[in-house]
Amino acid sequence: MNKVYLFIVLILTAFLNSGNAQExxxxxxxxxxxxxxxxxxxxxxxxxxxxxxxxxxxxxxxxxxxxxxxxxxxxxxxxxxxxxxxxxxxxxxxxxxxxxxxxxxxxxxxxxxxxxxxxxxxxxxxVNNKISDEFDYFIGDLKADKEYVDFGVVEVGSKPLTKEIRLINIMRDTVWLKMGNSPKQLAVEQSRTEIAPGGNCKLTFHFDPTTANEWGSLDTLIKLTIRRSVKTEVRKLPIKLTVIDRFSGMDKKQLSSAPAISFPMADKVLLEAERPGQWKSVKLELTNTGASELLIRKLELESENIQIKKYDEVVAPGKSGKIVLAYRQPGEEELVDEQLIVWSNSPENYRLNIPIRIKREYKN
Structure with a gap:
């Protein structure tokens, strides 16, 4: 009986050791x-x-x-x-x-x-697509051949322009792409909304300068919603566009009867602020030295320290128009330089740049 018991123990030990070795x-x-x-x-x-x-x-x-x-x-x-x-x-x-x-x-x-x-x-x-050379940018989980859409500077009345941006899905699963509302001056086309792995999508943007009714910088951001099975993300696609009117089609007679914008103040407007954060107002005057009505088409000002309150959109010949600004001295900075851009129908100076400097005023 003891011999049988010992034999069983040896067999079990060998089996367990063998199993441990494999593990x-x-x-x-x-x-x-x-x-x-x-x-x-x-x-x-x-x-x-x-x-x-x-x-x-x-x-x-x-x-x-x-x-x-x-x-x-x-x-x-x-x-x-x-x-x-x-x-x-x-x-x-x-x-x-x-x-x-x-x-x-x-x-x-x-x-x-x-x-x-x-x-x-x-x-x-x-096949036949140089991805490494052409698709250098990421927009969410999609690769793109451009970082933004750039129309550059476009003159009113010139030929219609078309720009494209191509996207490719490098993920292992399908991507759904939805574009938000585009600005009214652009016509937009999207080749597909569902992009399979390895598939591509083309976004096409059209701008017709012959129908332009806005001037200056029309830069904007178009919302892109990129959805996968595992997540949804929102990205912004920058569109860069500046529209100008050089009045190149006007003859000498038309030019002689055109409006002319003049800014009689110094080259740089100097504003003084007493305390940081305190808002003050100032009036700037523009004069029409031409022979017909001056139309102020647009004012551009990208500043946290100056706000455009109101301005005269039409200035008669020989008269002056006002621009009312509110300004403040931010923080403890000594000087802050800004720039106001005035777009008008003045052929000689359709884009008037007015430099503005805000200076902190010390009082005892």
């Missing part, structure tokens, strides 16, 4: 899948190195590595990897004969188990 002899990869993203064929072979650590108590020897197709080449650590040490499996993918989405499996076999460890590579190949 502690472990190949631990830092990652088992890699996504190359979206790329073109002409970017050549893609390479990723999978690194692993032997977290067990026995040496690990990679006996063979098997890829699912000839498009994938492999290299790996040939010598035994001791406990606590690291090794690697390098995988190379040749996109020459592929297009669209791909996914490949690489199986790693070792001396520790008959079961392989599977590694995966994937990506999307864009």
């Amino acid at each position: 502690v002899s472990e190949m631990k990869f830092s990652d088992t899948s890699h996504y190359f993203g979206v790329f073109s064929r002409n970017q050549g072979v893609k390479t990723h190195t999978f690194k692993f650590e032997n977290v067990g108590t026995e040496p690990i020897l990679i006996t063979r590595v098997k890829a699912t197709c000839g498009c994938t080449a492999t290299e790996w650590t040939r010598s035994p990897v001791l406990p606590g040490k690291t090794g690697e499996v390098k995988v190379q993918f040749n996109p020459k004969k592929f297009s669209g989405y791909f996914s490949k499996k690489v199986s790693v076999y070792t001396n520790q188990s008959a079961k392989a460890v599977d590694l995966y590579i994937s990506g999307r190949i864009q």
Whole structure:
């Protein structure tokens, strides 16, 4: 009876030791899948190195590595990897004969188990598209070929302009794109709202200067809502546009009967503020020295320290018009320089720049 009992104990011990050995002899990869993203064929072979650590108590020897197709080449650590040490499996993918989405499996076999460890590579190949050269900017999870849409300086009456921005989805899942309201001076087209992985979308903007009824800087931001299955984000796409009227179509007779804007004050308006944060008002006068009505089309002022309260939109020949401003001295700064831009129908000076300096006034 004792001999039978001892035999059973020995069998159980051997079995348990064998199980423990399998459990502690472990190949631990830092990652088992890699996504190359979206790329073109002409970017050549893609390479990723999978690194692993032997977290067990026995040496690990990679006996063979098997890829699912000839498009994938492999290299790996040939010598035994001791406990606590690291090794690697390098995988190379040749996109020459592929297009669209791909996914490949690489199986790693070792001396520790008959079961392989599977590694995966994937990506999307864009044919005849130089993504790395053309799509340099990010708008949320989309890549773009431009950071903003720039119409530049456009003259009233010139030919209609069209600008485009192209977007590409480099994510693994579908992206839905929704554009907010565009300014009334722009006509906007969107090629698609649903962008599949690797797919693209084109935003087209049209501006017709022959119908322009606003002047000066018309810069704006268009809201883009970018939605994926895992998140939704909002981005702003800048649109840069300045409209001017040089009155280039006017002849000498028309020019002689045109209005003329004049600002008789000094080259720079000097304002004095007594205390930080205290608002004061000031009146500026513009004179029409021309032969017909002067139309003040627009005032531009980007300042936290000056506000435009009111102004005369029409000034008769030989008369003066007023611009009322409110201003303050911010913080403890000694001097603050700002600029007021007056857009008018004066051919000789359709864009009048008025520099303004706010100076802190000291009182005992």
